[in-house]
């Protein structure tokens with residue numbers, strides 16, 4: 001009788017450990033969908049940045065319908081601005097109807113600033129940055145499991161990123177790297193991910209240990225958590 005009781009307790013402890021102890025996260029996976037569209041997950045929280053956008057808008061990258069179908073339920077959607085190569089109202093409405101989730105951008109920026117998760121150390125810093133044909137554009141610095149991930153979006157200037165201390169992964173278009181170079185400055189990032197290539201843009205990468213060019217849709221990288 002006593003033995004069974006202990007056995008039950010043992011099973012309970014094992015269940016408890018596998019749920020809370022061994023569920024320790026060792027990486028953040030980032031999938032490049034297209035343009036500035038990224039899917040990031042630590043296996044628990046699902047975050048989409050500048051996705052869903054309008055496939056093929058302004059001759060930028062297209063994506064398959066299955067990309068929309070594969071969106072995870074109850075995800076967080078974060079947008080830098082509302083240009084169609086970054087955002088699609090139609091696809092977003094469809095997604096929220098089917099999969100729930102929450103969207104953030106210029107319409108609720110203070111809510112986004114307050115979006116935190118203490119268990120995964122998730123927080124987001126918001127920077128109002130300039131983009132010529134957009135009334136409001138934001139760049140973001142996500143801190144997650146102690147890692148700093150910068151999302152530049154479409155802003156023209158490297159000024160904001162140059163003011164930030166060491167970033168683990170900086171996602172920037174190629175013109176931000178050129179702007180920093182022209183200013184005689186260096187982006188302080190362990191890894192720079194060049195995304196949002198122009199249609200037919202080719203980037204020659206001379207330092208693949210420091211720079212990753214996102215020219216293949218669907219490619220995934222891992223940010224390891226020590």
Ligand SMILES: [Zn+2]
Pocket residue numbers: 083085086154196
């Ligand atoms: Zn754009």
